[in-house]
Amino acid sequence: MFKYISTGVLNTGLGAISIFSLQFIGVNYVLSNMLGYSAGLAASFIVNRAWTFRRRDAVSAFEIAKFMIVFFISYTINISVVIVFVEILKVNSYLAQMAGIVSYGAINFVGLRYVFMRVDSAEKGEGDAA
Template identity: 35%
Template sequence: MNDLRTNAPRIESLQQFIKYLLVGGVNTIISAAIIFVVQAAGARPVVANIVGYAIGIALSFALNSKVTFRTAVTRYSAIRFLIVMLISYLANLVTMLAVLHVTHAPYFAQLSGIPVYVIVGFLGNKYWAMRER
């Protein structure tokens, strides 16, 4: 019985991480579709990208608040979420540049940053941005 209680937080974290990955996958598909639709409608690629990412970030915040972490949507959690996303992106960028410097393999370097972005984002959201207060 003690094993179930001591493992419960780990199981919950694993379930949240799986939900986080699923939300990220759905969000990526929807954001890409928005980018392509806006671009097909005549917008320049940069404008389409900005629109798609802006909607994607808002959707990610809403879905992760409700589905993954089950927290209230507040102005403060939204600001913290944006900060976590920025830190995640910077961690991704630093990783990509470091791997590129060592390997001189740009595609491998790009792929290397993705897990860093996901893990930093998950941990930042779980323990800071969307933590129950």
């Protein structure tokens, strides 16, 4: 859990700085959010896979697909929270971004832990006909 939190703090910090900097210079809050999360996507995959969850086997297309599915679900919830907070609840966009970051982190952790990093017998090569 410490490694996930450390990685998350790093990625969140970089993403938040990107998001808030873009908003500060006048970029729309939704576009700022998309660009901020895009910036950390590759780093998140590499660091979470190698350090947080200690996967040393070769990267597969299936694994990348699972990671992307977890990302898109987490991100969809994130951007939905941000838009609802800004457009419906009339919350300041910077505070809305923070709420989105929290929702993303929670959903992303569950997804990474139980979907992305779970090693199925099919991935290990077990169950193949001998």
